[in-house]
Amino acid sequence: MDIAxxxxxxxxxxxxxxGALIExxxxxxxxxxxxxxxxxFGTAGATIMSFPWDSIKEFFNVLKKAFKKQELxxxxxxTQLVGFATKARREGLLGLEEEAEAIQDPFLKxxxxxxxxxxxxxxxxxxxxxxxxxxxxxxxVGESIFGTFGGFSPTLGIIGxxxxxxxxxGAMGEGSSDAKELVASIATAFVATFYGISFANIVFLPISFxxxxxxxxxxxxxxxxxxxxxxxxxxxxxxxxxxxxxxxxPPKMKLDMEAQKAQGEAKEEV
Numbered sequence: 001m002d003i004a005x006x007x008x009x010x011x012x013x014x015x016x017x018x019g020a021l022i023e024x025x026x027x028x029x030x031x032x033x034x035x036x037x038x039x040x041f042g043t044a045g046a047t048i049m050s051f052p053w054d055s056i057k058e059f060f061n062v063l064k065k066a067f068k069k070q071e072l073x074x075x076x077x078x079t080q081l082v083g084f085a086t087k088a089r090r091e092g093l094l095g096l097e098e099e100a101e102a103i104q105d106p107f108l109k110x111x112x113x114x115x116x117x118x119x120x121x122x123x124x125x126x127x128x129x130x131x132x133x134x135x136x137x138x139x140x141v142g143e144s145i146f147g148t149f150g151g152f153s154p155t156l157g158i159i160g161x162x163x164x165x166x167x168x169x170g171a172m173g174e175g176s177s178d179a180k181e182l183v184a185s186i187a188t189a190f191v192a193t194f195y196g197i198s199f200a201n202i203v204f205l206p207i208s209f210x211x212x213x214x215x216x217x218x219x220x221x222x223x224x225x226x227x228x229x230x231x232x233x234x235x236x237x238x239x240x241x242x243x244x245x246x247x248x249x250p251p252k253m254k255l256d257m258e259a260q261k262a263q264g265e266a267k268e269e270v
Contacts, residue, residue, distance in 0.1 A: 002069040005210055012202035035192035038160035039153060039199065046152040047145065055141050062142035066207045070214055072221050075253045077108075078245040081228030084112065085241040088232050093118070096232075107131060107222055111229040121233045128226045132219060139215035143208050150204035157196015164189025224248045 020030060048056050087095055097116045103109040107128070114124045168185035224245055231241040246254050 002067055002210075005067050005207075008206060009202065012206075016198055016202065029188060030191060030194070032188060032191040032195075035157075035160050035164070035188075035195055038163065038192055039156045039195040042156035042159065043149055043153045043196075043199070046156070047148045050148050051141070051145060055145065058142065059145060062145065062211065063207070065142070065214065066146075066210045070217060072217055074221055074224055074249055075257050077221060077224055078228070078242065078249065078257065081225070081232070081245060082238050082242045085228070085232050085236065085238040088115075089235070089238060093233075105225075108225045108229075111225060112232075115229055115233045119233075121230060124233055125226070125230060128222075128229070132222045132226070135222065136215065136219055139211065139218075143211045143215065146204050146208035146211065150200040150208060153200040153204060154193070154196040157193040160192025160196070161189050164192060220248065 017030070021027070084096055084099060087099065093115055096112055100109055100112040100116055103112060110131075111124065111128050114127065119127075165186060168182055168189060171182075171185065227248070228241060228245050231244055236244070246257065249257070
């Protein structure tokens with residue numbers, strides 16, 4: 001579970017409903033089934049119309065990704081690729097065949113296997129960049145689905161409010177409501193707008209942004225792998241490979257890698 005996603009959602013809900021309680025808003029007014037139906041089903045229907053069914057079927061799988069912590073460690077990947085470069089320099093590219101078979105990540109395994117097979121470096125670049133491009137394209141569909149939910153939700157909330165006001169004013173015109181009932185009906189009508197704006201800004205849009213951040217991190221990791229594989233294929237010195245790949249890392253991670261490397265060298269000397 002990604003603590004940031006779950007914790008942020010919890011804080012957002014506490015802020016909205018806690019504020020409502022502090023203001024003295026009756027909870028029975030906030031929970032309005034008809035408003036929920038209008039906003040929920042209306043938003044879902046508009047979003048489903050906006051995408052192919054094959055994309056909509058992945059909704060729950062995409063949602064799980066927003067709440068699942070990504071196990072991405074660029075520093076470990078850099079260390080692994082430098083190790084591959086060192087072995088390739090000592091034993092040749094064919095010496096990496098066993099390493100390629102043992103790799104779990106399909107993208108890295110595919111790239112290293114292309115190197116072992118003696119594939120032209122430009123062909124390797126083209127194949128793997130195409131994989132990265134399609135990865136980004138798939139991720140953007142998930143981001144767009146939740147972004148579309150966040151776009152339609154406030155509008156459907158306004159539609160629900162308009163319907164509520166039409167009902168309240170119509171009843172007043174027929175002379176069947178006094179001023180107190182009219183005010184209560186108008187207050188209830190605005191619950192739909194509350195739902196629409198709340199769902200958009202606490203749930204849908206934050207999840208869309210989270211999916212975008214996750215995608216960027218995964219693409220960055222793929223780019224690190226690609227750069228390392230190309231450097232190995234070109235026969236670069238392991239130190240050069242390490243410096244190339246460390247350029248992708250944030251400063252803190254670079255310092256951690258250097259500290260671990262210094263500790264390893266110290267142990268070897270002992």
